[in-house]
Amino acid sequence: MATVAFFECLDYADRAAVRRAIDGIFEAAGGAEAILGHGRRVVVKPNLVMKKEPEGGATTHPAILEAVLEVVLQYTSDVCVAECPGGLGNDAVLESIYRVTGIRAVCEKLGVPIARDRTAIKLDFPQGYAAHSLDLLKVMAEAEVFLNLGKLKSHSLTGFTGCAKNLYGAIPGLFKVEYHARYSEIRTFCEVVLDLNRALRPALSILDAVIGMEGNGPTGGEPKFIGGILGSVDPFAVDAIGAKLIGITQEEDAPILRAAEEHGLLPETINVVGDDYQAHIQSDFRLADAQRFNVLRDMPNLFGGRLKRFLEPHPVISKRCVGCGECARVCPGKAIEMKTVNGAARRARIRKRQCIRCYCCQELCPQKAVDTKQKSFLKL
Ligand code: SF4
């Protein structure tokens, strides 16, 4: 049995409510001292998927990071914030992500450093379900206490993202692209997420569900008010309650949880303490188009998966494309080329046969210019 603590929080500006939630989550998990010890090296990982304002619902809100750091600083000064956002950003891009998401201001206010060393290490992981070695950001892999601050959002590839999927951000830039290509089948991709959680063993997983994201998440959707913060020592238990909050009732809408269940990682019983989370369930929550359209999610991989891939919803470039080329740089299938249109503006074009349906282009397009299209004969 696992315990998840849920606390209502209606507004990030209500510092007392945020702090009550964070204190309550630490307490329900056994107490801050038991989790943090004294003087240990603590690494805190928010979800900073891309450069977005905190109000956008795509990134962990700085108010939650601030409350967590206030607790941590009572037990150690050896703490840093680390993240490896999506895309292949250089130092300048990363700096602008920390600034715009409001994370840098919190770190400066509390005197907590941001880990800027993006060195990767290869961790042997023979017990992995999918990956028998993992490329990880060194600072995260070497943490004595690793705190995972996820964000509750819809997700084109995995249905939704919470705490477990947040650890995909422990894989440094170029390796993320490589992993998407290598583990392109959804089940094995989800097993990699399980492996990351088993390898990094977060001491506490906290899910920011005050304002989440619905629609074409994890970056291209719309903010959705949910009104709570939850957490547990068990990332899968937190996500199971997070899934309920956004009205996910079908297993196929939550492939990471399904994989966790199949591998015995999802607790059979979850005890929810704190406030009444059921009062915050969003029955009208919209999943990403790629999920809503994907009526063949559970189809077996016939013909080496080619039939399923042919039938799956595919990304299409809309007129909103400004030709920045980010999608082409991150595309694991090398399926995107930049084309000159009418002799002037550049625009992305997808070679469908090479597309592995990872939806990274949709996730990382700064213009929300990638839509999802379903085969017309599959439309209900
Ligand atoms: S689709 Fe988006 S990411 Fe790709 S080139 Fe166009 S604007 Fe840039």
Ligand code: SF4
């Ligand atoms: S075109 Fe988009 S969905 Fe297809 S492989 Fe490239 S990034 Fe993934």
